[in-house]
Amino acid sequence: MxxxxxxxxxxxxxxxxxxxxxxxxxxxxxxxxxxxxxxxxxxxxxxxxxxxxxxxxxxxxxxxxxxxxxxxxxxxxxxxxxxxxxxxxxxxxxxxxxxxxxxxxxxxxxxxxxxxxxxxxxxxxxxPGLTAWQALEKLPGTGGRDVLVCGGGGAVGLILCQLALRLGWRVWATASLSHHPALLSLGVSGVFDYHDPDWQQQLTAALGPRRLHAAFDTVSGTHARILAPLIGYNGHLICIQDRQESAPLSAFSTALSLHEVALNxxxxxxxxxxxxxxxxxxxxxxxxxxxxxxxxxxxxxxxxxxxxxxxxxxxxxxxxxxxxxxx
CATH class of the missing domain: 3.90.180.10 (Medium-chain alcohol dehydrogenases, catalytic domain)
Known part of the structure; x- marks a missing residue:
């Protein structure tokens, strides 16, 4: 040696x-x-x-x-x-x-x-794999509801989408257009171009009467805050990049739970x-x-x-x- x-x-x-x-x-x-x-x-x-x-x-x-x-x-x-x-x-x-x-x-x-x-x-x-695993561990339940992965084209987001699908969640994602075919081929319900200023409205229309049960953000703490209004009652905002230093919504509204992911x-x-x-x-x-x-x-x-x-x-x-x- x-x-x-x-x-x-x-x-x-x-x-x-x-x-x-x-x-x-x-x-x-x-x-x-x-x-x-x-x-x-x-x-x-x-x-x-x-x-x-x-x-x-x-x-x-x-x-x-x-x-x-x-x-x-x-x-x-x-x-x-x-x-x-x-x-x-x-x-x-x-x-x-x-x-x-x-x-x-x-x-x-x-x-x-x-x-x-x-x-x-x-x-x-x-x-990326263990970060995605830890993020999913924050979410109680075994699937059957709608979750959003922001940044589905990145390494963490790609793995997170697949693991969430394996657990039975109905998965939506944001990603640049080049990643849409690959994500859809994996079974993601819909992918939205985050460059499009109307992507949130498009997601809301696709959900119909349902609301998101959870949103996973891999972008930034500032970006995560804009996701909070999309999440329904008793839902979850999981921040993989940065964290929320203050509640993004007023108290006693949707009873949103905040989660911080920090693998290190x-x-x-x-x-x-x-x-x-x-x-x-x-x-x-x-x-x-x-x-x-x-x-x-x-x-x-x-x-x-x-x-x-x-x-x-x-x-x-x-x-x-x-x-x-x-x-």
Whole structure:
């Protein structure tokens, strides 16, 4: 086993192209941790956002990145896992992340990757897939009513639409026109172009006498507020991007419930049972991918040396689909 690793490191607030490649000593896993050799790295919007904004726990030399897939090289005390398995993971923002040839991570955050899922798919799934799962966990019931997914063309929205359909919800979505055929082919009841200023009226007309039971917003807190009047009595507004700092509707009107989705928070505030449920959800999602029952966004792959440039293009909106770096 090599005694060094290569990493793209953060130095200060700025653009992804400001990341610096460094060689450093291979870290040693502590109790309950493992050392993985990364095979693939998934790029997510949160990556460039943290590089640009900074993070309270980051200092120069921090390794960004939350998603990856690798093979186990070493295990700390108390860890017993098969070394032959590939493991996918979602790393907490406060820890050194996936933008490296190796990573140390908590063993109870690992998800075994089945043989029928390739390395690129394994790294593409954790952040958007587990975010979609967590968002649906906010919604009580087992389907049969109308829900709206705003941003159905994005990675989270695409997976969320499919999982909601599997639970029996009647799903509507907003997306740019290029995504409409794919979403409709999955069984979404209707898709509305969010560029159209009349899309809300079109949705209301399509619903007829019914009202939305829930709306999932992947756009922004400001955008989520405009969805509140569309939701019926005792309904739910689930904010995946930002949160509602104040109630969007007056008290004692539709009795709207507000929900905040924050996947990263599990690493700081989650207990052992929370992580068990997360692993269980990840295992189920990987099984659906292997069976061909869960469609991921189109995946594009690139090399490790191009990581900062590719992430910069993700930030600029130049690249479509899911970007994965293979090592």
């Amino acid at each position: 090599a005694d060094e690793m290569i990493a793209w490191t953060w130095q200060s607030q700025g653009q992804p192209t400001g990341l610096k490649q460094e060689s450093r000593a291979l870290p040693v896993p502590g109790p309950g941790e493992v050392l993985l050799q990364n095979l693939s790295i998934g790029l997510n919007p949160v990556d460039w956002k943290m590089i640009e904004w900074g993070h309270p726990l980051w200092s120069p030399g921090h390794v960004p990145g939350v998603d990856g897939c690798g093979i186990l090289l070493a295990a700390g005390a108390g860890v017993q896992l098969p070394a032959v398995m590939r493991y996918a993971y979602h790393q907490g923002l406060g820890q050194n992340g996936s933008f490296a040839s190796h990573i140390v991570i908590r063993a109870d955050a690992l998800m075994a990757v089945p043989q029928g899922v390739d390395d690129a798919q394994a790294a593409a799934l954790p952040c 928070s599990i690493h700081q505030h989650g207990c052992r049972e929370d992580l068990r449920l997360l692993r269980q959800a990840g295992t189920r999602l990987f099984s659906l991918v292997e069976q061909g029952s869960l469609e991921l966004p189109p995946i594009s792959v690139s090399g490790f040396s191009t990581l900062p440039d590719v992430l910069a293009e993700v930030r600029q909106g130049i690249l479509r689909g899911k970007q994965v770096v293979l090592l």
